Amino acid sequence: MSHTVLLTLSLLLAVAMIGAAWITISVHRVATAMLAAGLVSLFASVMFLLLAAPDVAMTEAAIGSGLTTFLFFFVLGRVRGGSDD
Amino acid sequence: MIRNFAVFLLLLGLAAIFMHLMQGYIPATGLNQTAQYYAEHAAQDLGAANIVTAIIVTYRGLDTLGEVTVLFLASTIIGMVLAHGSNKHRRALQRKLPPSGELLTTGSRLLTPLILLFGAYVFLNGHLTPGGGFQGGAILASAALLLLLTDPLRRFSHRLIAVVESISGLVFVGLGVLGLLLAGGFLDSRILPAGDFGTLFSAGAIPLIYSFVGLKVGAEFTSMLAHLAETERS
Numbered sequence: 001m002s003h004t005v006l007l008t009l010s011l012l013l014a015v016a017m018i019g020a021a022w023i024t025i026s027v028h029r030v031a032t033a034m035l036a037a038g039l040v041s042l043f044a045s046v047m048f049l050l051l052a053a054p055d056v057a058m059t060e061a062a063i064g065s066g067l068t069t070f071l072f073f074f075v076l077g078r079v080r081g082g083s084d085d
Numbered sequence: 086m087i088r089n090f091a092v093f094l095l096l097l098g099l100a101a102i103f104m105h106l107m108q109g110y111i112p113a114t115g116l117n118q119t120a121q122y123y124a125e126h127a128a129q130d131l132g133a134a135n136i137v138t139a140i141i142v143t144y145r146g147l148d149t150l151g152e153v154t155v156l157f158l159a160s161t162i163i164g165m166v167l168a169h170g171s172n173k174h175r176r177a178l179q180r181k182l183p184p185s186g187e188l189l190t191t192g193s194r195l196l197t198p199l200i201l202l203f204g205a206y207v208f209l210n211g212h213l214t215p216g217g218g219f220q221g222g223a224i225l226a227s228a229a230l231l232l233l234l235t236d237p238l239r240r241f242s243h244r245l246i247a248v249v250e251s252i253s254g255l256v257f258v259g260l261g262v263l264g265l266l267l268a269g270g271f272l273d274s275r276i277l278p279a280g281d282f283g284t285l286f287s288a289g290a291i292p293l294i295y296s297f298v299g300l301k302v303g304a305e306f307t308s309m310l311a312h313l314a315e316t317e318r319s
Contacts, residue, residue, distance in 0.1 A: 054215035054216075055135075055137045055138075055215045055216060055217065055220070057215075058207070058215060058216050058220040059219055059220050059223070062220055062223035062224055062227065063219075063223050066223070066227050066230075067223060067226060067227060067230065067306065067310075070230055070234075071309075071310075071313070074310075074313050074314065075313070078313075078316060
């Protein structure tokens with residue numbers, strides 16, 4: 001019973017990850033692409049949790065979806081503040 | 086047209102490779118020999134309730150030292166590349182930036198101490214619960230990130246960051262050498278008594294080592310963020 005629930009949840013997460021990754025490469029606004037890439041990391045961290053790897057899940061959530069996304073936004077701000085594009 | 090065809094061929098080749106890998110895949114039914122050793126011996130050898138931490142800090146301590154070194158190199162190089170910006174546009178910038186919202190300001194005042202506390206909790210309890218130095222350090226750095234989001238002109242003391250980072254690096258390596266002298270080898274955590282299994286002061290030197298790793302990782306990420314925030318929008 002619990003096994004079926006886990007499997008369904010993992011499949012949903014996998015589909016969501018692929019969807020978010022598709023948004024990342026297909027969308028034209030850079031900010032949206034960054035947010036979607038962060039979403040992929042967030043889903044990946046939940047997936048790690050389901051796969052019984054909480055340590056990896058914490059690292060992924062803190063670094064992959066937290067720090068990296070904001071680092072991208074920092075750099076985007078710097079690039080926009082520079083020459084006209 | 087030709088480009089699309091090349092991409093299609095590349096994807097087809099990748100699909101063939103993965104198909105081949107999938108067909109040869111047999112799911113493992115048990116732990117392999119190394120994993121079995123760790124699973125059976127970590128608790129009684131080192132007294133750490135979290136086997137992952139026992140592996141990262143003690144059995145594979147040298148790898149952790151390597152990872153910390155790589156992170157240190159990365160943050161040093163970022164500092165070196167970005168350190169050439171000057172502060173002359175700062176006043177002009179201060180007038181240009183709109184104030185951050187009331188919600189963000191008040192929320193960051195409330196949340197920053199809590200985030201710092203949670204980061205310290207994560208690396209102090211690395212031997213008991215999931216998490217540890219790297220995760221705790223990243224959480225510490227996210228508190229710095231929140232402060233920078235609230236006030237992009239906030240400046241962190243680079244001297245403080247450098248002092249915290251170098252002292253924790255030195256202590257980490259020093260504890261490793263102590264393990265060489267007093268216990269079984271480099272970065273052996275059995276230089277302190279194992280204590281009661283599952284309590285905060287247990288597992289030898291693992292909490293001590295992981296706390297310093299956490300401080301070092303937090304200082305490195307914070308210095309990267311601070312350097313990025315300080316570069317001028319020239």
